[in-house]
Amino acid sequence: MSGPSFPAEAFSLAERLADAAGTVIRPHFRSGIAIDDKADESPVTVADRDAETAMRRLIEAAFPDHGILGEEHGAVRLDAEFVWVLDPIDGTKAFISGVPVFGTLIALLQGGRPVLGVIDQPIARERWIGAVGRGTTLNGRPARARACADLGRATLFATAPDMFKGEEVAAFERLRRSVKLMRWGADCYATGMVASGHADLVVESSLQTYDFCALVPVIEGAGGIATDWEGRPLGLHSGSRSAIAGDARAHAAALERLAG
Secondary structure (H helix, E strand, O other), rough: OOOOOOOOOHHHHHHHHHHHHHHHHHHHOOOOOOOOOOOOOOOHHHHHHHHHHHHHHHHHHOOOOEEEEOOOEEEOOOOOOOOEEEEEOOOOOHHHHOOOOEEEEEEEEEEEEEEHHHHEEEOEEEEEEEEEOOOEEEEEEEEOOOOOOOOOOOOOOOOHHHHOOOOOHHHHHHOOOOOOOOEEOOOHHHHHHOOOOOOEEEEEEEOOOHHHHHHHHHHOOOOOEEEOOOOOOOOOOOOOOOOOOOOOOHHHHHHHHHOO
16 A cells, blocks of 8 residues: 555544543443434434534644534535544444443545544543554554455344345345354444454445444555445445455455345
8 A cells, every 4th residue: 555645643633533532432431421312313412422522623723624524513624635524422322322332433534535544442442543554553553354255254243233224134134144143233343343353244234424434444454345335435425335344355255245
């Protein structure tokens, strides 16, 4: 891979964003925090909102010309060359249920393509960082996906069965029947497990841009691959479906099952 073309300060800023979000989130975990419902009936808390606010303030101070897209507070300057994509708590349902598999997702996009990504689990204090031109690390140590040439030996993750709609249900079932082990409910933490060589696939649907952009540099820096179900790169204007794998051979086989 070529070296990063984004500002050098962006890497340290990404770390500071994760630190700021974690500082907000940790006191609310298992605290009996109030839960609100969004228009789409998904849950949200003050921890989600305040963590994103803290991150946006740091970005505006450091890079006022960069765009920002966040789950809780919308978008500004999406036509900028560099756009930060934020999900303060990916896995709010896990968060409000007291299960520490949620995470803060931070991505920097250049020209709509993710070039820097962070998955931060603030309770376990595990942080994956990947960037173009750098290998992925977990808490500063190299993270590497494992080899998996055969779906029959693969561990597959997805967040929930009801994320698949219409024809996607049968498509995912074809894939599920082909793997060795199926696990549900790990949100973004599942991609961390693939990047660290403990699982092989994460295939999902019903996603928003902020759900997957940060995952792309993390998995690619660990030697894996992240696309949509048709094999197209994920980025600012992708659809709602993702296929992430630690091994390109497992990825190709998974796409074949999804296609029928």
